[in-house]
Amino acid sequence: MMCWRAAARSRVEAAHARRFRFDAQGIVQGAAGFTLRASEDDGVSRRAVLLLHGFNDTAQSMAYLATHLHARGYTVRVPLLPGHGRDLKTMAASSRAVRWREAALAEYDALCRDFDSVMVVGQSMGGALSILLAIERPGMPALVLLAPYVGMPRNLQWKVFGAWIARLVVPYLRSEGGETSIHDPAARAESLGPDVVTARTLSELRRVAEDAEAALSRVWVPTLYLQSREDNRIAARDAEAHFAALGSADKRQQWITGCGHIISADYCRDEVGSLTADWLDAHAV
Numbered sequence: 001m002m003c004w005r006a007a008a009r010s011r012v013e014a015a016h017a018r019r020f021r022f023d024a025q026g027i028v029q030g031a032a033g034f035t036l037r038a039s040e041d042d043g044v045s046r047r048a049v050l051l052l053h054g055f056n057d058t059a060q061s062m063a064y065l066a067t068h069l070h071a072r073g074y075t076v077r078v079p080l081l082p083g084h085g086r087d088l089k090t091m092a093a094s095s096r097a098v099r100w101r102e103a104a105l106a107e108y109d110a111l112c113r114d115f116d117s118v119m120v121v122g123q124s125m126g127g128a129l130s131i132l133l134a135i136e137r138p139g140m141p142a143l144v145l146l147a148p149y150v151g152m153p154r155n156l157q158w159k160v161f162g163a164w165i166a167r168l169v170v171p172y173l174r175s176e177g178g179e180t181s182i183h184d185p186a187a188r189a190e191s192l193g194p195d196v197v198t199a200r201t202l203s204e205l206r207r208v209a210e211d212a213e214a215a216l217s218r219v220w221v222p223t224l225y226l227q228s229r230e231d232n233r234i235a236a237r238d239a240e241a242h243f244a245a246l247g248s249a250d251k252r253q254q255w256i257t258g259c260g261h262i263i264s265a266d267y268c269r270d271e272v273g274s275l276t277a278d279w280l281d282a283h284a285v
Contacts (some may be wrong), residue, residue, distance in 0.1 A: 002056065006250040009154060013089065028192050031058035033108065035077045046117060047117045048076070048118045048119075051126075051261050052109050052126030058080060059078040060191070063078070064264060065276065069277055081108045082094045083096070083099070088172065090196050090236065097208045106234050112137075119283070120143050123148075125208055127146060128149050131212040135215050141283050141284060143221045145226065146224045146276075147226065147239075148225070148242070149233065151212075152209045153211055158272065172197070173196060175194075175281055180260050181232055183260045184259075187266060190233050216245035218244060219248055225243045228256050229257045232262065239253075254275055
């Protein structure tokens with residue numbers, strides 16, 4: 001059994017290594033975090049935005065939105081979360097809820113040292129991390145949640161349970177549903193996610209999602225909540241319930257159509273960019 005499991009691990013890790021190219025830091029090429037700095041024509045711009053990508057995704061999925069916000073005059077920071085965008089051994093060992101939360105907080109605080117107004121946009125698990133960040137930094141001027149992964153549906157709860165049993169035989173499980181998370185085939189082909197998970201990484205995702213769900217009523221930051229009607233990960237009724245639970249008196253839920261779960265990169269990316277930028281412009285200090 002152990003020999004079979006080790007062989008299965010090696011086979012999946014080798015396939016992942018063949019699929020991607022890696023830079024000198026061991027990061028999948030194109031997946032690394034990046035910063036787009038605003039023009040300094042009239043001195044350094046005092047507004048910045050932190051973008052947080054989702055689970056099993058990379059900074060690449062936020063690149064189009066980052067460019068859109070940068071064109072509006074913002075300095076934009078898109079970090080690569082721990083355990084993401086690297087080889088599978090690193091993913092399995094470093095994808096931990098506490099590390100994701102620490103990274104988000106450190107990135108936000110670093111921007112606050114250099115800019116007067118720092119706002120946050122989070123997608124999927126990045127949205128859950130943004131919710132947790134907002135309760136730790138309640139002075140945040142504005143928050144945008146893109147299909148935030150808050151709470152965990154019962155069917156996925158069972159999948160996590162099953163993954164812990166399956167790990168006795170197979171260390172990696174295929175991440176299902178990714179092919180419908182982005183409807184645009186060209187954008188989907190550019191995705192740099194690994195398409196596999198482990199029992200531990202799914203459990204860490206659940207921890208973040210459940211913590212964020214419990215924190216919704218304590219979010220007082222002005223919040224825009226964007227959700228696709230065709231989202232394959234989040235049911236409309238759940239999105240409505242989570243929006244209603246937000247504690248902010250200044251909040252807006254906007255439904256969009258024609259795209260899947262990764263709305264920053266899908267067919268609706270221009271609409272997402274405009275709605276996000278308008279919200280941030282209206283609330284920037």
